[in-house]
Amino acid sequence: MxxxxxxxxxxxxxxxxxxxxxxxxxxxxxxxxxxxxxxxxxxxxxxxxxxxxxxxxxxxxxxxxxxxxxxxxxxxxxxxxxxxxxxxxxxEVRIQFNEDENEGDWLEERVMDQSDKTAQxxxxxxxLGLAILSCLDSINEKHATIFKMKTMDEIDTETICNEFNITPSNLWVIIHRARTALAECLESNWFKK
Amino acid sequence: MKINLPCTDANTICDKAQYEEASFWEKIKLHLHLFLCRACRKYTSQNQKLTEILNKAQVKTISQAEKLKLKERLQSELNK
Incomplete structure (x- = not known):
């Protein structure tokens, strides 16, 4: 036991x-x-x-x-x-009421707030970003790091190859595997949109 | 007939193109290949969609140097 x-x-x-x-x-x-x-x-x-x-x-x-x-x-x-x-x-909480009825009920005030849309x-x-990162959790850690450097940090191929001591063709194989895995992982939730 | 371009190479060119690292000649070869190969057409469209999604998400990362700092701080606490 x-x-x-x-x-x-x-x-x-x-x-x-x-x-x-x-x-x-x-x-x-x-x-x-x-x-x-x-x-x-x-x-x-x-x-x-x-x-x-x-x-x-x-x-x-x-x-x-x-x-x-x-x-x-x-x-x-x-x-x-x-x-x-x-x-x-x-x-500080500010709410704008139309306290005075004479103020009128302007249509303009009822238009949907554009900033709300961007918030959404x-x-x-x-x-989506978090979904991508959690998908990357499931692949090899080194591959995920290389993929992130290439894709999110936009570091050029040569620099990454030097840092990890790999050839460009190694790099593209890693990128290919990462992209395929990522597409598969995101498929169900995000690709349909 | 696949115009001497194996599918694996076509896919690599397609990957490179997502990072704008495919040469003009490579792109021509890719498009000729896509004209004839359905599987690669599918991969290419999926790959382009993935690029769009990745751009939209704007994932941010912490730099390696900053990660090292975080690690050091955590490690010094671990050693206590």
Whole structure:
């Protein structure tokens, strides 16, 4: 019985040494749309990892490591909002009512807010970005890194080849595999749109 | 007849084209191949769609140097 318990425990164990490689891009994309500041987002992610380390005994293995880290991240972001709000003083709420009936009921005021539409787009794109990153989780870590460097960071072929000590044809094979895997993974949710 | 271009090569050119790294001659060869090969046509259209999706998502990454900093901070805490 003891052995079984040990196996159950080990499956619950977290691997903090791999957190940065595995999850930092995912957490970053989640954070940046919420705080909109590169340095701040990194501080929050760093805090999240440290908090995760402190409370790693609380990890019950009921969710994946990433979901668990996201839960911590959410609390960190809320903490940040609270702090920045208390610095500014009370949050200001302004609602525009037409208090005076003589003000009229202008059609222009009822037109859908254009900025709302872009907010929705931003949300959809964020979801899409996170979907892409979680799809990339399922492929070889080195391949995922190379793919991200090439595609998202737009680093040129030669630089990547030198850094990883591979030939351009190696690189294109890796890119091809990553793209095929990604297309397959995204297929069900995003390709139909 | 596949005009001397194996499908794997056609797909590589197609991948390169997604990063605008296919030469003019390569693109001509690719298009001739696509004219004749249905499987590669399918791959090409899927690949172009993937590029559109990737552009739309605007995934941001943390640079390798910054990741190293995060790792160091985490590692120093781990060693405590």
């Amino acid at each position: 003891k052995d079984l318990d040990a196996i159950a425990m080990s499956s619950k164990l977290l691997q903090p040494e791999l957190w940065v490689d595995r999850y930092s891009d995912y957490l970053y994309n989640y954070t940046i749309v919420r705080v909109n500041d590169h340095d701040l987002a990194q501080d929050i992610i760093s805090d999240t990892f440290l908090a995760g380390l402190k409370s790693k005994d609380n990890f019950k293995g009921e969710s994946t490591e990433r979901t668990w880290l996201i839960a911590i991240l959410k609390r960190k972001i809320i903490d940040y909002y609270r702090k920045s709000n208390s610095k500014k003083g009370k949050a 787009e931003v949300m959809e794109n964020e979801e």
